Amino acid sequence: MREPKLVVIGGDAAGMSAASKVRRTHPEREIVVFEQGEHTSYAACGMPYYIAGEIEGHEKLIARKPEVFREKQNIDVRIQHRVEAIDTNAKTVSVTNLKTGESFDEKWDQLLIATGAAPVRPPITGLKGAKGVFSLSILQTGIDVFTDIETHHPKTAVVVGGGYIGIEMAEALLARGLKVTLIDMAPQVMTTMDSELAEKISSYMKDEGINVMLKEKLSEIECGDNGRVKAVVTEKHRLEADIVILGLGVKPRSELAEMAGIKLGDSGAIAVNSKLETSAVGVWAAGDCAESFHRVSGEQVHIALGTIANKHGAIAGTNISGGDAKFPGVLGTAITKFNRLEIARTGLSEKEAKKLKVAYETATTSSRTRSGYYPGSAEITVKLLVRKASGELLGGQIIGFEGSGKRIDTIAAAITGGLTANDLTYADLSYAPPFSPVWDPVQICARKLV
Amino acid sequence: MREPKLVVIGGDAAGMSAASKVRRTHPEREIVVFEQGEHTSYAACGMPYYIAGEIEGHEKLIARKPEVFREKQNIDVRIQHRVEAIDTNAKTVSVTNLKTGESFDEKWDQLLIATGAAPVRPPITGLKGAKGVFSLSILQTGIDVFTDIETHHPKTAVVVGGGYIGIEMAEALLARGLKVTLIDMAPQVMTTMDSELAEKISSYMKDEGINVMLKEKLSEIECGDNGRVKAVVTEKHRLEADIVILGLGVKPRSELAEMAGIKLGDSGAIAVNSKLETSAVGVWAAGDCAESFHRVSGEQVHIALGTIANKHGAIAGTNISGGDAKFPGVLGTAITKFNRLEIARTGLSEKEAKKLKVAYETATTSSRTRSGYYPGSAEITVKLLVRKASGELLGGQIIGFEGSGKRIDTIAAAITGGLTANDLTYADLSYAPPFSPVWDPVQICARKLV
Numbered sequence: 073m074r075e076p077k078l079v080v081i082g083g084d085a086a087g088m089s090a091a092s093k094v095r096r097t098h099p100e101r102e103i104v105v106f107e108q109g110e111h112t113s114y115a116a117c118g119m120p121y122y123i124a125g126e127i128e129g130h131e132k133l134i135a136r137k138p139e140v141f142r143e144k145q146n147i148d149v150r151i152q153h154r155v156e157a158i159d160t161n162a163k164t165v166s167v168t169n170l171k172t173g174e175s176f177d178e179k180w181d182q183l184l185i186a187t188g189a190a191p192v193r194p195p196i197t198g199l200k201g202a203k204g205v206f207s208l209s210i211l212q213t214g215i216d217v218f219t220d221i222e223t224h225h226p227k228t229a230v231v232v233g234g235g236y237i238g239i240e241m242a243e244a245l246l247a248r249g250l251k252v253t254l255i256d257m258a259p260q261v262m263t264t265m266d267s268e269l270a271e272k273i274s275s276y277m278k279d280e281g282i283n284v285m286l287k288e289k290l291s292e293i294e295c296g297d298n299g300r301v302k303a304v305v306t307e308k309h310r311l312e313a314d315i316v317i318l319g320l321g322v323k324p325r326s327e328l329a330e331m332a333g334i335k336l337g338d339s340g341a342i343a344v345n346s347k348l349e350t351s352a353v354g355v356w357a358a359g360d361c362a363e364s365f366h367r368v369s370g371e372q373v374h375i376a377l378g379t380i381a382n383k384h385g386a387i388a389g390t391n392i393s394g395g396d397a398k399f400p401g402v403l404g405t406a407i408t409k410f411n412r413l414e415i416a417r418t419g420l421s422e423k424e425a426k427k428l429k430v431a432y433e434t435a436t437t438s439s440r441t442r443s444g445y446y447p448g449s450a451e452i453t454v455k456l457l458v459r460k461a462s463g464e465l466l467g468g469q470i471i472g473f474e475g476s477g478k479r480i481d482t483i484a485a486a487i488t489g490g491l492t493a494n495d496l497t498y499a500d501l502s503y504a505p506p507f508s509p510v511w512d513p514v515q516i517c518a519r520k521l522v
Numbered sequence: 523m524r525e526p527k528l529v530v531i532g533g534d535a536a537g538m539s540a541a542s543k544v545r546r547t548h549p550e551r552e553i554v555v556f557e558q559g560e561h562t563s564y565a566a567c568g569m570p571y572y573i574a575g576e577i578e579g580h581e582k583l584i585a586r587k588p589e590v591f592r593e594k595q596n597i598d599v600r601i602q603h604r605v606e607a608i609d610t611n612a613k614t615v616s617v618t619n620l621k622t623g624e625s626f627d628e629k630w631d632q633l634l635i636a637t638g639a640a641p642v643r644p645p646i647t648g649l650k651g652a653k654g655v656f657s658l659s660i661l662q663t664g665i666d667v668f669t670d671i672e673t674h675h676p677k678t679a680v681v682v683g684g685g686y687i688g689i690e691m692a693e694a695l696l697a698r699g700l701k702v703t704l705i706d707m708a709p710q711v712m713t714t715m716d717s718e719l720a721e722k723i724s725s726y727m728k729d730e731g732i733n734v735m736l737k738e739k740l741s742e743i744e745c746g747d748n749g750r751v752k753a754v755v756t757e758k759h760r761l762e763a764d765i766v767i768l769g770l771g772v773k774p775r776s777e778l779a780e781m782a783g784i785k786l787g788d789s790g791a792i793a794v795n796s797k798l799e800t801s802a803v804g805v806w807a808a809g810d811c812a813e814s815f816h817r818v819s820g821e822q823v824h825i826a827l828g829t830i831a832n833k834h835g836a837i838a839g840t841n842i843s844g845g846d847a848k849f850p851g852v853l854g855t856a857i858t859k860f861n862r863l864e865i866a867r868t869g870l871s872e873k874e875a876k877k878l879k880v881a882y883e884t885a886t887t888s889s890r891t892r893s894g895y896y897p898g899s900a901e902i903t904v905k906l907l908v909r910k911a912s913g914e915l916l917g918g919q920i921i922g923f924e925g926s927g928k929r930i931d932t933i934a935a936a937i938t939g940g941l942t943a944n945d946l947t948y949a950d951l952s953y954a955p956p957f958s959p960v961w962d963p964v965q966i967c968a969r970k971l972v
Contacts, residue, residue, distance in 0.1 A: 379950070
């Protein structure tokens, strides 16, 4: 019997993880990957650090090049090929070769949609075609920002949006010596964090030299005669800018699936079950274009993160290979930093718990990353949420200096294991003066809830 | 009704945590603490870093002084008072005031034994009375070592024992400019770690300038005419030494309890139930003198660590106050470092699993602490043990550079929650290039077991 042919749409984390997984278990199967860009398997999350000049050369961000997939893994990766449509009855995709303009149909027996997500670009005056205005998405846009800085030597920057990309790009541009203003329409930065912690983040950013302006809604991009951005106009202010970064979040690239009659979820991302199967037989979806089950809220959510995309890819690949793997869901865990301040979160925030009408209790404690007397001991703030009455952990947020952020994993593992605040308080976590106070900061917070 | 009078024997972590807990819930109760030394509530684990000169002044290691307990918490702390005997029938302790030589009996209604542990000092020739030979235990011994270095300016040191204290003191003496030899009678350092990881630790220590000699059994301490140590003699070698540190482990100070007819466990430490009650009515034991339930092996073990002592103290204090708290047990979690190499372990080692005849599988992986392209990314080695068939996590060991050690808490929380290797692989742990590769190193190892 002929082995089923796999077509993958999208050659980044989810798509290439799945393709590699299938290749490992099926050395002979035909696997074709269509990627509309020029790169495969690159570390999109590394772009701000490359732009900052901390990583030399964008090549370092590329985990594996298309030719390596082709030569070492016999995966037929075709870059600069855009899939225009999916036909789930005929089991074909219509493809355009962007180099030659040629169009063709490709048959598949199994299809994986891994089309990723696209940055949100609001329909405001002056944005379209404006030079010096960037949204980070694929690797090429990172290279474009880097090249723009090298070529145009911008002095002032406006970063629109105070989420992960926004604060990482504010850090990067500050490191490059620019005068940076960060604006957000919300009353806080980092809306995945609760406001009192976000307040500490923006206060630190200000101390480090960022002009943080909140409740500022972008209304216009003003360009010069040369078509290059001159200023960002909000409803209240006009901010001069030689370069502008838009970090307004992403939306799933789910149009292809939708046009093919494949079901989308309420989030707008492709609906999948725990095996990452879509509503169409023989069609999987994985990564930033697909939904995930949220282990705490029980809802289907859209969270576009590399770590989820890789796990999706591994699970989809296993199932496409005939295995039986289930994706257990996400907690919304995320981590970033601004200069020395580490920022991390997992599970439900207080805001989310309120929206979901979950009865909760919460505590916030400030303590030290190491024993107080040990050199390098620094402040760490931990906030925990537990279910009222049962004490079951629902979520956590951390901000603090060196050694703070990754402590979120202790909380994430505790939530995954169904631990209560009491369980966490008396869990046998590690202690030595260079690493922690006797009660780890997450336990100090948990203990306050007991 | 008169409130019961609490007497605590031992004024360090466990004793003072319990006394403070009782005071918080009972502002009026009579609480008397007898401490034979001069200090209360100090950070014993900080002594090597104080000796290294990284922490200025031993006062910084004292969390709370006796007079503070007396004045702020109305706890009657009596330093330099040694308890000589416990009478569980008469409900008294016999006490000697070491300053005056005076002896007296003190009544109690409730008694907490928190006598700690004492360093093992083997019965070898020349050790007794030898000057310049130290075992770290109470704060005063740390001050003695510091003073000795300042006064005698030793050039060569021999550290006997390659456990936690041994490698921390080797680091400290190296930092002070001494030529350091570390000997251990075992074929590896750090016997709580498996041998292949211990090999990497000793190899790093050698690279950093420590003369590590294994399978060397101490046989004699050789002193000069002035009574000061000249050399350490093993069965194979004679090693010149101006100062000697013994890090041969500790034994529980359980003699008082034993003499009073209170039951000891097989480990020699005081047997307690999960409420930290001893075999005698109205008598609790906590900290380094008491046993703990091991959550993975199910055995009663003796592990002398500050983090356990503090938790014991909190649980005993709650129960003495009339509450109902249970100590859930330990995993044997521990962390330390030698220079930049971080070392951590939790749960069962392979060695322990073999001894317990547990059917296990194991994997060891080397990966990076951060994304490979991110500055400061360094090597980390993770070893995991799971129960065969079920995949349930049994233990983990980590060695690596900055950011490695505290990842043991993710494994400890996962074991506490009963997670399998598959659960850990797909747990939503945090990722961003400055903090982690896309799959966290602990997940890379877990994934190998799936």
